[in-house]
Amino acid sequence: MRRTFAWMVLAALLAASLAAGFLPGASYSNQHRELTNASPSFRFPLGTDDLGRDRLVRLLYATRISLLLAAAAALGALILAVIAGGAAGYLGGWFDRAMVRGIDLMLSLPWLFLLIAARALLPLNASPETSLVVTYFLLALLGWAAPARVVRAGVRSFRASDFVLQARAEGCRESRVLLRHILPNLRPVLAAQFWTSIPVFILAEANLGFLGLSASEPFPTWGNLLRELQSPLMVRPEAFAPVAAVALAVLCFKMVSPWGGSQV
């Protein structure tokens, strides 16, 4: 019941964000110079920001970007985790030991520190599109360690199982054993990792945005929109809409995740 409700809310969020493009005159970069910092009205339900941009439209576009790219980053991290964790678990030996040490290193360092170190080193003249892609690419690149540990453990346990022994005895190639017999059995684990990673990436992007290290303007992401809270305007309730959107999405992903999102 709870999961169904969470799915419905996520679907509604995604549908609303996709519908943003169909609103008349809706653009995340349109500036109404005569209506800067406007209060909520029928025309602008969440008011406008200090450049006169419609907050609701920007929130909807930000929802689209953050939801879709966080999912893409989670998928990217999962692919890296399967490659690294799968190879370590299957090959064993020195490669496994080196990989475990690398995973430990990645997990022991504060993730936000690594992210800001890597994200801040973009060229100064990076286009908004580049900064957006690089932000989520970095999330994927640095977020592989936790799923890789789970994948490695799964591969190791299956490697010693009877059906793998039988497959080997029948002359299956090692690559076939890994791809056709072991990895499909890890599907539930991979699915759980995927759904758990999305809220982690959403929160990470929000933190980066707050620090001014997410996608460049005028692209709206949840992190970028949250920066508005640092201005004196934050006392206005409508400025909290992005916080509510992030919290709602993370909560729903936590409810959807088979593990309850304890890694968030």
Add this chain to the structure above:
Amino acid sequence: MTLAGMLVRIARQLRAVGITVLAGGLLTAALVRMSPGFDADERLLDARLDSRSQAAVRAEHSANGNVVRFYTQHLRGMLHGNLGVSPSLRRPIAELIVARLPVTAELIAIGVVGGWGLALALALPAVLCRRRIASRIAGTVSTCMLCLPPAAMAVLVFSWGGPVRGIVALVLFPRLFDYLRNLLEDAYALPHIVTARAKGLPPARILLRHVLPACAPQFLALAGISVSMAFGAAIPVETLCGLPGIGQLAWKAAVARDLPVLVSLTMMITVVTQLCNAMSDGSSRGATA
């Protein structure tokens, strides 16, 4: 375990920490060097600089161009207690770190103690209370806090005049709550603890004499991870609340592309987190034995 065996284990742990620290430093140096914006410098956008000044700024970066050479020199300097000078802040890195360390240490200490206190204060009633409502309320509070970005929490508490130094505790406690609740639930289901409760022993005595010793190994392991989590939370808190700590220095260094500061900080953070993990690992093994 004999003394010799213990020393061998400590030596192995230290060797593993040393290798990880060196690898972490090299990884950061390589990451920074290979980033596309490594050569970029805000000063190059200053229209007042002539071509010679611009060349001088570029030369500063080219000195760090060979990552292996830079890293070797940096390590050599570190062995002599010299971490180098920050190109962006124009001050010795060791001085910057020493000046900022107390702020971060205080923030992390308050965060870890407060986070554990809050998590235990919620987890214990959730486990002990027979009605499910207590567990549900505690779970809901924790989940709501977990869904807020730490940076948003920092700005909200700061803007409302709340205790800025307690923000890390607020960020940490929901991340600890689930683990603590599960550990306590498992401990209270142990046969000897069920018997102790059935015999009517005072709850405080059960907690202190039976439950906490049973959970000690896992608690110690979790304590080590909490330090790393607290530092992660301290970065946005220090940056957004204007606290001059290591987290704020890391952010400034990252924005200014300050390679020497970033490498020094990475190595320092790796040492601290690896030592905390090794200590908690060793303590938890000792408690289990």
